[in-house]
Amino acid sequence: MMITKIKKFFWNTIQKNLIVLALFLLFTACAKKEALTTASFKTNSGWGYMIAYKEKIVIKQSIIPVISDTKSFDTESDALKVADLVKQKLKQNLSPTVTKNELILLKIKL
DSSP, X not given: OHHHHHHHHHHHHHHHHHHHHHHHHHHHHHTOOOSEEEEEEEOSSSEEEEEEETTEEEEEEOSOTTSSSOOOBSXXXXXXXXXXXXXXXXXXXXXXXXXXXXXXXXTOOO
């Protein structure tokens, strides 16, 4: 009888510890920091964006790519839309280049 109670006690303790461990792992996995991050910055004539990998800047774009003019994005929102597009391409191991058609689809003012 005593051995049965001891076995139940240890089994219950192991179950509780496993549940706590599983919850801890779940929360740490959800709180995992994104390796690629985007940020906007102000330029003399508008906005640009940066993409960093593990807090090291890998792309700093101060002008709108693929257009003949050398001008910055009109709004911070436009800069961040393009930054998000480039970030998604990098996540998919695609070239981070942006086409004029993609800018048009994002409704970026050229």
